[in-house]
Amino acid sequence: MTGTLTFAATLFVAGPERHRGHVFGGVILLVVAVVIVVLLVQRFRNRKPIAEGSPTALSHSTSQAHGNGNGNVATVTVSALTLDTPPPSGRYTLIDLARSEWTKMRTVRSTMWTIVVTVALGLGVSAIATAETRANWSTMSPSSIHSFDPISLSLIGTFIAQFAIGVLGVLVVSAEYSTGTVRAVFCAAPHRRSVLLAKILVFTVVAVVVAEFVSFASFLLGQSLLSSPAIHATLATPGALGAVVGCGLYISALGLLGLGLAMIIRHSAAAISTFVGILLILPILVQALPNSIAVDVRRFMPDRIGADMIKANGSNVFSPWVGFLILVGYVVAANVIGAILLTRRDA
Amino acid sequence: MIEAEGLTKHYGTKVAVDNLSFSVRPGVVTGFLGPNGSGKSTTMRMIMGLDYPTRGQVKVNGKSFYDAHWPLREVGALLEARAIHPGRSARAHLLMLAQTSRLPKRRVDDLLELVGLSAVADQRAGRFSLGMGQRLGIAAALLGDPGVLLFDEPVNGLDPDGIRWVRHLLKGLASDGRTVFVSSHLMSEMALTADEVIIIGRGHLIEQTSIDGLLSRSSMQSVRVRSPQIDALRVALEELGATTDSEDDGSLTVRGVDEAAIGDLAGSRGIVLHELSPQTASLEEAFMELTEGSLEYRGAELSEAPLTDGTPS
Numbered sequence A: 001m002t003g004t005l006t007f008a009a010t011l012f013v014a015g016p017e018r019h020r021g022h023v024f025g026g027v028i029l030l031v032v033a034v035v036i037v038v039l040l041v042q043r044f045r046n047r048k049p050i051a052e053g054s055p056t057a058l059s060h061s062t063s064q065a066h067g068n069g070n071g072n073v074a075t076v077t078v079s080a081l082t083l084d085t086p087p088p089s090g091r092y093t094l095i096d097l098a099r100s101e102w103t104k105m106r107t108v109r110s111t112m113w114t115i116v117v118t119v120a121l122g123l124g125v126s127a128i129a130t131a132e133t134r135a136n137w138s139t140m141s142p143s144s145i146h147s148f149d150p151i152s153l154s155l156i157g158t159f160i161a162q163f164a165i166g167v168l169g170v171l172v173v174s175a176e177y178s179t180g181t182v183r184a185v186f187c188a189a190p191h192r193r194s195v196l197l198a199k200i201l202v203f204t205v206v207a208v209v210v211a212e213f214v215s216f217a218s219f220l221l222g223q224s225l226l227s228s229p230a231i232h233a234t235l236a237t238p239g240a241l242g243a244v245v246g247c248g249l250y251i252s253a254l255g256l257l258g259l260g261l262a263m264i265i266r267h268s269a270a271a272i273s274t275f276v277g278i279l280l281i282l283p284i285l286v287q288a289l290p291n292s293i294a295v296d297v298r299r300f301m302p303d304r305i306g307a308d309m310i311k312a313n314g315s316n317v318f319s320p321w322v323g324f325l326i327l328v329g330y331v332v333a334a335n336v337i338g339a340i341l342l343t344r345r346d347a
Numbered sequence B: 001m002i003e004a005e006g007l008t009k010h011y012g013t014k015v016a017v018d019n020l021s022f023s024v025r026p027g028v029v030t031g032f033l034g035p036n037g038s039g040k041s042t043t044m045r046m047i048m049g050l051d052y053p054t055r056g057q058v059k060v061n062g063k064s065f066y067d068a069h070w071p072l073r074e075v076g077a078l079l080e081a082r083a084i085h086p087g088r089s090a091r092a093h094l095l096m097l098a099q100t101s102r103l104p105k106r107r108v109d110d111l112l113e114l115v116g117l118s119a120v121a122d123q124r125a126g127r128f129s130l131g132m133g134q135r136l137g138i139a140a141a142l143l144g145d146p147g148v149l150l151f152d153e154p155v156n157g158l159d160p161d162g163i164r165w166v167r168h169l170l171k172g173l174a175s176d177g178r179t180v181f182v183s184s185h186l187m188s189e190m191a192l193t194a195d196e197v198i199i200i201g202r203g204h205l206i207e208q209t210s211i212d213g214l215l216s217r218s219s220m221q222s223v224r225v226r227s228p229q230i231d232a233l234r235v236a237l238e239e240l241g242a243t244t245d246s247e248d249d250g251s252l253t254v255r256g257v258d259e260a261a262i263g264d265l266a267g268s269r270g271i272v273l274h275e276l277s278p279q280t281a282s283l284e285e286a287f288m289e290l291t292e293g294s295l296e297y298r299g300a301e302l303s304e305a306p307l308t309d310g311t312p313s
């Protein structure tokens, strides 16, 4: 998929007179195409009938006839299922739970798919944007060249990738509720907050690794596409490293925001809608406020904070790191509310 | 050992479980019986700490389940047949559960084999039949070799072979000294499996008794009598303190006195008898009688609900 996107990007390079409108149209088409492919693949896999080979021998433990008031009923010798290892000392720990969470994450396909989509969209959109800019470089006005920021342009895919990772964050929680897995898990580990903490830890590691990978790869790919005469940057350019690392942290934080929202809302569709609404609809609503208020409110919104974080030299009200702390505040708030509800509501 | 004390659960204004107290002892299979919607599943969820009681408490082995050090080794539960992600394999599902209580990995394979799912262990569970899902749930309950086991309608969806297997398993687990608590709304199934029964209706405890005790109750024993002088016989029997019911076929069902007393009475009054047969109610009937009046969702009485809009005769 990444290959397709890079190929599409090179097509844009080949046509130097393209407009920005074409690029955005192309991006939207690509997003739709990726979503359709993913849905089709999932559908196809679900439809496959189960391979024959249904349970054969019911029990390998010996059954013996055993007279009983209710007729000739055999008794299963349960020695076959006796657990011979004695229980370890102490009690189950966060590490046991984290191990279990990791098993859960890696054994469903949706994890792999959302990660593939995160990487593909993040890289692909950045590649298209940078390649297109390079192609139009000769026709750019001096003022737009003056204000050109190669770093944030190469990280622009963030704003698409954040949706994919948000979906992953939602699904690791909501899929457990919709399938009932969560109840099986709480029967095995009744300390719900510890289970949540283990989930958050495992998800954070996965999200940070994926997001930083997307971020660095987008930056490096984008800068290589912005070849001379276009202005480009390296990781040594002042502010570049911070912006790239910050970009990865921003994406990770949004994944955790999705996870926290799902803890509160529990339903996949509703939680995903809320997540998307916060990033896309809320800014539009805020724009409808009187201008003096709108500006103040607007800078507290996650997407605006993210936009500041991927710039090398923030010309904004919050410095990138203050912005990031505000974002972390939202994430913590959502997850704390989720944790409180977790032990108040029936599972 | 499971001990419930005044267990109560409200869902909004709906009272699902109402001041329920009972105890389930080790070494026997205890059936948990009640009509649909009587609160069996809710009670089991409260035992496992999934639903919080509105009032009352329940203890497993003398303590709250939350205090278990290695929960899977203490209590195993099959509550929902398909509490599994359809995209996850049976093996992965059991593994992630086993890891929470630090159980060895080979335990998963052992149980897959025991329940007969080894061949399909790596397939997506979404493609499992109801019976296969049920077996997987049973495997999950047995993972930690717990001393207390809860099964909510374990034979639901199983074929006759599977039902027999579960029956043997439950008896085997109990004879090993474990506490086995099984819900069902089928008295006939419980009659073959359980030693004790806890019967509830509309969230109330109706009875906790042994199966044998239930069968030998006097109200369950009756005598059918036929006689050309049935009215005279009825009067005589009622003088003796028996209760009588006239049946549609002209016979009389007598409770409260045994067949010998009825025969003696008829002989002394010179009443001719055409039939004198003791009847033992089936457990199904015993159950129906006990839960009558506490049916939550009752089907329409068939004889009174004509399927066609016929004219009255």
Ligand SMILES: Nc1ncnc2c1ncn2[C@@H]1O[C@H](COP(=O)(O)OP(=O)(O)OP(=O)(O)O)[C@@H](O)[C@H]1O
Pocket (backbone or CB within 6 Å): B011, B014, B015, B016, B034, B035, B036, B037, B038, B039, B040, B041, B042, B043, B185, B296
């Ligand atoms: N989460 C819930 N919210 C609201 N009402 C509920 C909930 N769970 C159960 N109930 C209600 O509580 C009552 C008891 O339900 P429960 O599932 O415990 O019955 P049951 O004995 O298991 O029935 P069945 O034999 O059909 O499985 C029912 O009337 C049900 O509608």
Ligand SMILES: [Mg+2]
Pocket (backbone or CB within 6 Å): B040, B041, B042, B152
């Ligand atoms: Mg039920």
